[in-house]
Amino acid sequence: MALSGFKKLFRGLSRTRESLTTSLQSLVGNRPVDEETLEDLEVDLLTADLGPTLTREVVDALRQRARKGSLSTADLRPALRELLLDGLRNGAPGNDVERQAGRPHVVFVVGVNGSGKTTTIGKLAARERSAGRSVMMVAADTFRAAAIDQLQRWAERSGSDFISQREGADPASVVFDGLQAAKARGTDLVLVDTAGRLHTKANLMAELEKLTRVARKVIEGAPDEVLLVVDATTGQNGLNQARTFTQAATLTGVVLTKLDGTAKGGVTLGIHREVGIPVRMVGVGEGLDDLLQFDAEAFVDGLLGTGQEER
Numbered sequence: 001m002a003l004s005g006f007k008k009l010f011r012g013l014s015r016t017r018e019s020l021t022t023s024l025q026s027l028v029g030n031r032p033v034d035e036e037t038l039e040d041l042e043v044d045l046l047t048a049d050l051g052p053t054l055t056r057e058v059v060d061a062l063r064q065r066a067r068k069g070s071l072s073t074a075d076l077r078p079a080l081r082e083l084l085l086d087g088l089r090n091g092a093p094g095n096d097v098e099r100q101a102g103r104p105h106v107v108f109v110v111g112v113n114g115s116g117k118t119t120t121i122g123k124l125a126a127r128e129r130s131a132g133r134s135v136m137m138v139a140a141d142t143f144r145a146a147a148i149d150q151l152q153r154w155a156e157r158s159g160s161d162f163i164s165q166r167e168g169a170d171p172a173s174v175v176f177d178g179l180q181a182a183k184a185r186g187t188d189l190v191l192v193d194t195a196g197r198l199h200t201k202a203n204l205m206a207e208l209e210k211l212t213r214v215a216r217k218v219i220e221g222a223p224d225e226v227l228l229v230v231d232a233t234t235g236q237n238g239l240n241q242a243r244t245f246t247q248a249a250t251l252t253g254v255v256l257t258k259l260d261g262t263a264k265g266g267v268t269l270g271i272h273r274e275v276g277i278p279v280r281m282v283g284v285g286e287g288l289d290d291l292l293q294f295d296a297e298a299f300v301d302g303l304l305g306t307g308q309e310e311r
């Protein structure tokens with residue numbers, strides 16, 4: 001039987017949860033929270049890569065309550081849950097980008113090499129196809145022939161159209177071709193796979209601007225979304241990637257991949273809070289249905305081991 005989204009998320013977050021809840025686990029009995037407990041918790045939060053801003057916010061708030069004498073060890077986990085959810089609400093708005101009727105919805109997928117862009121495109125396409133909508137994949141990562149072939153296999157697997165040119169072709173030219181074809185065919189969703197090997201910020205910015213200019217020549221207002229894909233296993237490095245990409249492009253959302261098997265899943269919250277781009281989806285495996293819509297409550301529950309009974 002297929003696992004429910006929450007079970008998959010819960011399982012995927014197990015290593016992060018173990019590392020995050022070490023200090024909570026060791027609390028026996030019910031007593032007032034002391035400074036040592038807060039310091040242990042702070043280390044756990046930083047180790048799980050929640051990032052300094054969110055960690056400081058959360059620990060400071062808990063410390064204030066502890067000083068007033070209104071925080072016992074039994075309250076710690078529910079208090080932490082509320083504070084993390086508050087932190088997320090203060091981070092970035094999480095609304096989905098609306099689709100315009102009568103023209104293809106265009107999504108650029110960006111991120112460093114190996115972060116999981118092509119795989120995420122495959123999963124997104126599968127989801128869209130099973131909802132009965134048409135998809136086109138555009139192979140604008142032209143650096144290696146293998147990357148183009150990999151995208152083509154995902155197109156075949158998901159029943160999506162596929163547009164590519166030869167290895168080394170100008171990505172902007174592939175985007176132009178792809179969008180023209182999508183417009184002519186009335187495709188619902190266009191997923192553009194881009195290259196992640198752009199060494200400097202200026203270089204990255206220039207490349208993304210060029211792809212945007214070309215896309216707009218074909219479809220007014222394109223791209224509708226620019227999704228940044230970040231490998232969660234890279235922890236704080238992923239946070240830095242998110243910062244660089246926000247400076248180079250107007251991102252509409254982040255996808256955190258490889259949450260399965262990492263203890264650094266807290267970076268998902270860190271990016272949301274510190275970089276201010278909403279996390280839209282999380283990847284919890286290599287399969288077609290291993291992409292989950294981001295849900296702040298489910299995520300925090302998965303991190304803390306709270307609330308799992310109700311689902």
Ligand SMILES: Nc1nc2c(ncn2[C@@H]2O[C@H](COP(=O)(O)OP(=O)(O)O)[C@@H](O)[C@H]2O)c(=O)[nH]1
Pocket residue numbers: 111112113114115116117118119120196229257258259260282283284285286290
């Ligand atoms: N475990 C796991 N592996 C993933 C996930 N997403 C992608 N991968 C793997 O990460 C590797 C790089 O992915 P790819 O899509 O080629 O990255 P790209 O270079 O950004 O296009 C591949 O081996 C994928 O199977 C995920 O959510 N979980």
Ligand SMILES: [Mg+2]
Pocket residue numbers: 117118119141147193
């Ligand atoms: Mg790729």
